Amino acid sequence: MTIQKTFEQMSRYFNDMIIQKSTMGSLLWSEFLAMHPADAAQFFNYIDKDRVQDLFTTMPFEKRVAIFTKLSDTLKLHILSLLAEKERGQLLARLSIDELTDVFDDLSDDALREYLKLLHKKDRQKVVSLLKFDPESAGGIMDTDVLTLMADFTIEKSIKILQRLQPEKAFYQTIFVTDQDNRLEGYIKLEDLVLKNPKFRLFDIVHTDNVTIPAQEDRQEVVNIMTHYDVSIAPVIDKEGFFLGVITSDTLVDVVEQEASEDIYRMATVSPMEGSYLETPFVKILIQRGSWLVFLLLAQSISGMVLAYYEATLAFFYLRFISMLTSTGGNASSQTSAIIIQGLATGQITSANVKKFLWREISMAAILSFVLGVVAFMRAYTASSHNLLGCLAISISLCAIVMVSIVLGSCMPLILKKLKVDPAHAAGPLLATLMDIIGITLYCVITHYIIS
Structure with a gap:
C-alpha cells in the first residue's frame, strides 16, 4: 500500500x-x-x-x-x-x-x-x-550548538572532550579551533586527532586556510561562497573575528531549496509564502495574487490607449501582426532575463564581468533582431498582396522590439539587484506586460512614421 x-x-x-x-x-x-x-x-x-x-x-x-x-x-x-x-x-x-x-x-x-x-x-x-x-543572513541560518576546541588543548585532551561531550554537542569531520576569547584560529580534521602525536597541541596542527562567513552576509551569497570554494561546512564570525557558529551542507541544501521556491513565486508575481499553500490563509493569498493582477490589468490598459490613439493609422492589415510582434518581444526578453537571473543566482555573473555579459547580449540582440526582422518581412510579404511599405514597417518594428526586449531583459535584473530587490521579479508576467506596452508603442510609432 x-x-x-x-x-x-x-x-x-x-x-x-x-x-x-x-x-x-x-x-x-x-x-x-x-x-x-x-x-x-x-x-x-x-x-x-x-x-x-x-x-x-x-x-x-x-x-x-x-x-x-x-x-x-x-x-x-x-x-x-x-x-x-x-x-x-x-x-x-x-x-x-x-x-x-x-x-x-x-x-x-x-x-x-x-x-x-x-x-x-x-x-x-x-x-x-x-x-x-x-x-535571511548567515547569522540567521547558522548552527550555534556546535563543538569547538581551544588552540592550547593537546590532542589527547581533545579526544577525551569529544568522547565526553559527543551526545550533547554536534561535531563534524571538520572541527573549528578558537583561542581563549573565542576568536577563530582555524580548523582541524578528525583524522588529525588520530594520526598526530597525542602530546601535540592543536595550534601545532591547526589549518588556517578556512573560508569564513560574516554573520551579516546574505544567505544567497553564503551559497555562492561555499559553492565557489567547494566547502561543506564554514564558520560564521562577527566583525571582530569571534566564532559564532557554522553553516553546514544540510543548511546549504535548505537555503537553495527555499531560494528556488521564492524565485518561482516572484517570477509569477506572487509573494513567497511563509508556510505551505494549504496552511496559508485563503484571504491572504487572494489579496496577494489579486493586487498584482489588478496592477497588471491596469498597466496593460496602456496598450489599449496607444492602439486607440493610432486607430486611424493601423488598418486591418497591420492589426493582424500585433500578436506576433508582442509575443516575439516577450519571448526574447524572457530568454535573456532567465539567463541573467540564473547567472546572478549562481555567481556566474558578477560586477567583475557584467560589462562583458552586457556587450555579449547587445551583440546577440543586434543579430537576432536582424534575423527575426527578415523572417517577419517575408511572413508579412506573403500575406500582404505585395504591400512593401507595410512589410517594411512590420520588419523594422520587430527589429526594434527584439532589440529593446533583450536589452531590457538584461538590464532589469541588474537594476533590481542594485536596488536590493530580488532579480527574479524581472521575469514572468511583470516583464511580459511591460514588453507588451513597449512593443505596441514601438509598432504604432514606427508604422505611423513610415506610412505617413
Whole structure:
C-alpha cells in the first residue's frame, strides 16, 4: 500500500485510530507510530486542524518530539498554542537552538516573551541573541550548538572532550579551533586527532586556510561562497573575528531549496509564502495574487490607449501582426532575463564581468533582431498582396522590439539587484506586460512614421 493510500485510510478511520479499541484502529495506530517522522509529519496535512491536538497528544512523548521537528513552522506554532504550559515547556526544551529560533521568528512580541519564559536561562539567552540577526543572513541560518576546541588543548585532551561531550554537542569531520576569547584560529580534521602525536597541541596542527562567513552576509551569497570554494561546512564570525557558529551542507541544501521556491513565486508575481499553500490563509493569498493582477490589468490598459490613439493609422492589415510582434518581444526578453537571473543566482555573473555579459547580449540582440526582422518581412510579404511599405514597417518594428526586449531583459535584473530587490521579479508576467506596452508603442510609432 502506498503512503498516500495509507493516509487516506488513517483519515477515514481517524477516531478508531485514536481510541485504538477496534482491530483496524490498533493496526493503523501501530503503523503510524512505525512511520518515519518525516512521513508521519506529512499526515498532519491530511487532517483538519481540530484533529491535530487529538493526534499529537495521543502519541508518546519521544514520538511527538521527533515529528514536531519535521513540521512546518506554522503548524508548530498551532500545536504549541494547543498545549498546556507544562507540555509546551517540555517540548521546547527538546528542540535545538536553531529550531527554536526558526519557530520564534514568526511570533508577536507578547507571544515571544511568553515562550521565552518556558526556556532555561542559557537557552533563552542564545535564542534572543540569534533573533537579533536577519533571518535571511548567515547569522540567521547558522548552527550555534556546535563543538569547538581551544588552540592550547593537546590532542589527547581533545579526544577525551569529544568522547565526553559527543551526545550533547554536534561535531563534524571538520572541527573549528578558537583561542581563549573565542576568536577563530582555524580548523582541524578528525583524522588529525588520530594520526598526530597525542602530546601535540592543536595550534601545532591547526589549518588556517578556512573560508569564513560574516554573520551579516546574505544567505544567497553564503551559497555562492561555499559553492565557489567547494566547502561543506564554514564558520560564521562577527566583525571582530569571534566564532559564532557554522553553516553546514544540510543548511546549504535548505537555503537553495527555499531560494528556488521564492524565485518561482516572484517570477509569477506572487509573494513567497511563509508556510505551505494549504496552511496559508485563503484571504491572504487572494489579496496577494489579486493586487498584482489588478496592477497588471491596469498597466496593460496602456496598450489599449496607444492602439486607440493610432486607430486611424493601423488598418486591418497591420492589426493582424500585433500578436506576433508582442509575443516575439516577450519571448526574447524572457530568454535573456532567465539567463541573467540564473547567472546572478549562481555567481556566474558578477560586477567583475557584467560589462562583458552586457556587450555579449547587445551583440546577440543586434543579430537576432536582424534575423527575426527578415523572417517577419517575408511572413508579412506573403500575406500582404505585395504591400512593401507595410512589410517594411512590420520588419523594422520587430527589429526594434527584439532589440529593446533583450536589452531590457538584461538590464532589469541588474537594476533590481542594485536596488536590493530580488532579480527574479524581472521575469514572468511583470516583464511580459511591460514588453507588451513597449512593443505596441514601438509598432504604432514606427508604422505611423513610415506610412505617413
